[in-house]
Amino acid sequence: xxxxxxxxxxxxxxxxxxxxxxxxxxxxxxxxxxxxxxxxxxxxxxxxxxxxxxxxxxxxxxxxxxxxxxxxxxxxxxxxxxxxxxxxxxxxxxxxxxxxxxxxxxxxxxxxxxxxxxxxxxxxxxxxxxxxxxxxxxxxxxxxxxxxxxxxxxxxxxxxxxxxxxxxxxxxxxxxxxxxxxxxxxxxxxxxxxxxxxxxxxxxxxxxxxxxxxxxxxxxxxxxxxxxxxxxxxxxxxxxxxxxxxxxxxxxxxxxxxxxxxxxxxxxxxxxxx
Numbered sequence: 001x002x003x004x005x006x007x008x009x010x011x012x013x014x015x016x017x018x019x020x021x022x023x024x025x026x027x028x029x030x031x032x033x034x035x036x037x038x039x040x041x042x043x044x045x046x047x048x049x050x051x052x053x054x055x056x057x058x059x060x061x062x063x064x065x066x067x068x069x070x071x072x073x074x075x076x077x078x079x080x081x082x083x084x085x086x087x088x089x090x091x092x093x094x095x096x097x098x099x100x101x102x103x104x105x106x107x108x109x110x111x112x113x114x115x116x117x118x119x120x121x122x123x124x125x126x127x128x129x130x131x132x133x134x135x136x137x138x139x140x141x142x143x144x145x146x147x148x149x150x151x152x153x154x155x156x157x158x159x160x161x162x163x164x165x166x167x168x169x170x171x172x173x174x175x176x177x178x179x180x181x182x183x184x185x186x187x188x189x190x191x192x193x194x195x196x197x198x199x200x201x202x203x204x205x206x207x208x209x210x211x212x213x214x215x216x217x218x219x220x221x222x223x224x225x226x227x228x229x230x231x232x233x234x235x236x237x238x239x240x241x242x243x244x245x246x247x248x249x250x251x252x253x254x255x256x257x258x259x260x261x262x263x264x265x266x267x268x269x270x271x272x273x274x
Contacts, residue, residue: 004208011216012203012206012216012218012220013219013222014223015220015223016219016221017224017227019195019223020228020231021231023264024084024087024264024268025228026235027087027091027257027260027261027264027265028086028087028187029045029046029049029184029187029228029231029235030235030257030261031094031257032045032049032183032232033045033046033232033235033236033239034253035097036236037236037239038236039233040233042233042235042236043230043232043233043236045232046228046232047225047228047229048184048188049184049187049191049228050188050225050227051225052184052186052188052189052191053191053192053221053228054192054218054224055189056189056190056192056193057192057193057195057196057220057224058214058217058218058221060193060196061199061217062214062217064196064200065200065210065213065214066210070197071196071197075197077273079194079196079197080268080272081268081272082190082194083190083191084265084267084268084269084272085269086187086190086265087261087262088261089265090187090258091257091258091263091265094254094257095258095259097258098252098254099255101254202220203217239253
């Protein structure tokens with residue numbers, strides 16, 4: 001009896017880790033991980049997904065086990081199709097954000113080029129240092145009086161001023177932990193709801209009682225949490241290396257992650273109707 005419980009518990013943990021490797025899970029978490037270059041942050045994102053997955057799986061699964069019910073096949077198919085829709089939405093969101101970021105970067109590059117050209121034409125013998133302890137963007141207008149001279153050193157024009165708008169970025173960034181944590185947690189909830197039926201079948205087939213079945217679900221969820229946290233960190237390292245080591249060019253990883261999520265989502269929906 002005890003040996004079967006231990007075996008079932010270890011099996012639940014191992015299957016949870018294996019479950020985190022499902023392509024729909026990778027596609028969803030990849031859209032979040034592709035935006036960061038810090039493995040620890042990526043691991044937190046993976047853990048948040050795993051937490052949402054575990055909560056919905058444990059709550060719904062325990063409810064089904066206690067009531068001795070089951071999830072109908074048609075409902076399971078609908079839930080899986082909704083996962084596909086969610087993946088498509090995540091992918092589309094990632095694509096739109098990636099394209100918007102690229103457009104902003106191009107605009108910044110163009111503005112900087114124009115400022116440099118302007119600086120080459122006019123010589124300013126002053127400097128400004130702005131130190132701000134708080135994470136905001138400040139725009140400052142500075143009037144700089146200066147005299148333009150020709151090659152002979154004469155000043156044919158009167159003194160005049162130029163106003164330059166200077167934007168000073170700061171290292172700090174507004175962070176909203178709850179808002180940042182909600183998307184991966186919510187996606188994990190959706191995946192957990194869709195996977196409840198299969199997990200309950202595993203629990204009832206592995207454990208001899210309802211209580212042990214709930215234990216199996218908890219360990220299954222814990223395994224998926226640990227597995228996804230480790231996998232997200234590994235994905236981040238892989239993305240970062242690819243982004244800096246591909247012939248000196250930066251890859252459009254968020255864009256690729258978004259396209260991958262859309263493709264997997266469409267395939268996930270189609271396979272439910274085959």
